[in-house]
Amino acid sequence: MPEDQILFQPMGRRVRSQTDLTLLELANRAGAGIEAACGGKGRCGKCRVKIRGEALPPDESEQEVLGAEKSESCRLACQTYVRGSASVWIPEASRLHRQVILTAGNAYHVELDPGVRTLEIQVPLPDLQDPSADRERMIDTLNRSWEGDAEIEWETPLSVLRGLEEKLRSDNGRMAITADREGKILDIRPGTASACLGLAVDLGTTTVVAYLVDLSDGKVLGVQADMNPQVAEGEDVVSRISLCHQAPENLERLSRMVHECIARLAADACREAGAVPGRIFDCTVVGNTAMHHIFLGLNPAHLAMAPYTPVASGGLTVRSSELDLGLAAEARVYLPPVKAGFVGADAVAMAMALDADQTSVPTLMVDLGTNGEIVLATRDRILCCSTAAGPAFEGGHILWGMRGAPGAVDGVRLSQAGGVPVLSVIGGGAPRGICGSGLVSLVSELVAAGAITPAGAFDPGIPFPRLRDGQEGREYVLAAARETGTGRDLVLTHRDLAQLQLAKAAIHAGISLMMEELGVFRISRVLLAGAFGNYLDPACACGIRMLPGVTADRVTAVGNAAGTGAVMALVSRAQRTRAQALVDQMEYLELAVHPRFKEAYLDGMAFNG
């Protein structure tokens, strides 16, 4: 039977339902921050949410605070207890982090300062007394209206100049000009100004998420996500790199695939927001270094061979027309800097969104995936590394492994004595496989129950329920054939166990060596970013000894930090400068050549101690 869950939207964060915690507490546990200026006392009314599901009814004082907005579904999160599963919509006004990414109101987080803006001007029509050229009269007017940038030398691409004479005259000189802050005019049109939009893209190996943003106020107008279509050509980064290495046309194809995907997401987001992609003038794209390269059409081959050199690593601004993203003709695309072959712009964006440069206590930021990208920040230094964890966390190379899709076991609970495991299955129903978070959860429970030795084997000395000798050795039966959606036993083999062990040892070793390098003995906070980190139960992560020297209460899932970073860089030029400063400050620890890596890796294998 699937466990009850609360799904927080629009972040898509999930958490186990608990009747003794308020929605506010559950949201914080899920990393879906909700405003609570009064500290959860039901007074400020800032934590309004909309609920679909069964909740205890509001008391009188809550009703009073809700006032006119009172309805069946509108509630104060801090006063609401939910029974069973529910879906909770957190309106923008109630989101804790909205200032960070969404508006300019709260200047100390991200001051709205986009690289592109639209301005409405009134250009005088020419006459014999002033027959100066249309472009020059337009620029004169622009110089008088454009604020904040001194001594701009305006650049007018031909695409903008062509037809200027007609646009200028068709509404008697009233025009909307869109330009970047360096003075390049990107678009002109007659009449009043329309939206100036931006697109922030988190380009993951597996998923692509696009945020449509109004650059005039920083508001996120819509979010769209899809699988990265390149998955069809290769599950992980390494297989795609080797594909590109084989033939230039493979690189072109993979590149085009992701351009088309982004164009589709942009179009979908615009349709839902009642906008048009032709009004998107600025775009930020963050991804790991391989995704960054393939997106740009740069050959990623050298990322997979020592010394793992990127073709380009600095922040780049390119013309969107070179990439065919379906945005405005003169739109620009900004890619934040990457740090190294396996520490990409996504890690930089994560470090930026999680304030790695402003922490006062040792803080660990981990984006878990095929490659674990790890940042350890102290007051003085920021260290980063990448560990080749392998695909186990994404269900790869696991006999019954699968992605976090419907039918996947994503959580397991065992009683101390073993017995029948309680499974959480995504979407409910019979299990068809096990995903990364389920795998970590299961192994954590088996370790706790003593079925797995500290060294990482199914303990042969101890009889344990559902542990048996299979065709290929010892295995644990998670669900018998009659209980599964496949009609076959769902098992965890000793090979699967070894795969997970290798993956978590790599993470453990990376973190250990980083702590050693920085002289950190205890990590104060662990922030788990990315989809896997979001679904991973911190207790289970600690239960398999993946995070050295950390207890579960220090661990928080923070959602798509890379996407947040992409939005920040979209709405603020200062954040782009900050991204470069961060990359300069970040020190890259190359584990491949670290003299103590093997030792740390072996040490990381243990499940206990």
Place this chain on the structure above:
Amino acid sequence: MPEDQILFQPMGRRVRSQTDLTLLELANRAGAGIEAACGGKGRCGKCRVKIRGEALPPDESEQEVLGAEKSESCRLACQTYVRGSASVWIPEASRLHRQVILTAGNAYHVELDPGVRTLEIQVPLPDLQDPSADRERMIDTLNRSWEGDAEIEWETPLSVLRGLEEKLRSDNGRMAITADREGKILDIRPGTASACLGLAVDLGTTTVVAYLVDLSDGKVLGVQADMNPQVAEGEDVVSRISLCHQAPENLERLSRMVHECIARLAADACREAGAVPGRIFDCTVVGNTAMHHIFLGLNPAHLAMAPYTPVASGGLTVRSSELDLGLAAEARVYLPPVKAGFVGADAVAMAMALDADQTSVPTLMVDLGTNGEIVLATRDRILCCSTAAGPAFEGGHILWGMRGAPGAVDGVRLSQAGGVPVLSVIGGGAPRGICGSGLVSLVSELVAAGAITPAGAFDPGIPFPRLRDGQEGREYVLAAARETGTGRDLVLTHRDLAQLQLAKAAIHAGISLMMEELGVFRISRVLLAGAFGNYLDPACACGIRMLPGVTADRVTAVGNAAGTGAVMALVSRAQRTRAQALVDQMEYLELAVHPRFKEAYLDGMAFNG
């Protein structure tokens, strides 16, 4: 019988042959300057030329100076007298003006300072100690090698980044980088540096001239010229403007025509110089405002209606890929500023090449054509205007008018008493028509002989040889049917006379009003630029009273000054700045609204006084 002529190459300047003048004197008369450091005393040997034609043989002292180079055709221009027609090749080393446009050696004319250059660098290959990105290592090396530009922020277009990893490694890090001085990298290739070329284009209404220039030393490697293919769609500027006004596809077609023409000239010039157009990274194009607009694909419609407003007038740099000129993929194209609807970048380039901003005496610069573009410069002010002279100077609207092509009468001499006129025919042979310079020459002779009244009519009171009543009124028979190549009488009608009168009156009026505006009573120098100005006999121009207050000895033909200006702007960034300063300094006199234009025009009609 055609008169004997000396043709000076490569300038294509022609002058009547005179046996009592040396080639040096004739060259100076033709405006084809030859070096003569010793003042024409046969000592310095700098005036070496190659002659095809009949010349008096060299004496001993000339032979001595010629030394090893002595040959039948190689001579000192200052010592050589030629009989009959001849063609004279002036080698680059002997050209007087070579420093101005061709080399950087003579820094006080144009200091070589091109906007693009190619540099050879040695980029270190990456290793595990320095696995930084290829682009960043390349830029580090570039920063150490690139001189003269502080704090460059390098821009690397995708076209340059793609394939970088291979180019960098294929010759162990040795690379040739081509970049502009603003830091945009235009091309990279492995190995040693090859040529960095530029193309200067004089885009005329009738002809297109392209100069291929080596940007590393400023040398002109080759010159190619062709008819502007747009001529097939409309002879003059106004007809092409009205074509563009009719339908956008006409603009596109005319635009494409001239792009293809320039691409062809560039390819031809490169083939002859043993170079490739893909190495042309910078290009300057000067033309009148209509040619400028059509070249860029800007609608010229408003140039032909009051208040004659250009779409754009400031200096523009565009990507050559937007125009399909067949140059390097990332080549840039610079268009100097235009002053007004009918004073284009060609006039600005002329003013620059002729130092309008450095004159100490009132100097008049005239580019005669369908539009006469006139610049009058004094020590303090530079005035410019444009007069709609009509097509008479190009043989248009004249019964037997034609361009300056083989068969055209380009000069006429009459005895005081009339009698049989002596004709100069281009290419020799029987005359087929009369071109602009022939027309001016003929009318000047008729005025001098008293056959034309000061008011501009064939004098009815005086009987004059070959003057008769034709079908449409009085006409002068230049050649009888039996002497012409057409088998018909070649005549000058009273309508033709009126056409020329209108044309020269417009020029006269423009110059008069400019003189009035500047308070100039006497012009010290007249510089005639352009093809027509080059073939026009100054005495004839004065003979029809086209240039007010000027005697023939003050008039010099200066050849293609606009083309020279285009080359200057190509090899020197300072000259681009100067072009803008010139435009800012130039004052535009709009004749169309001048209160005294009609009066001055009527006054300009007179052929005498």
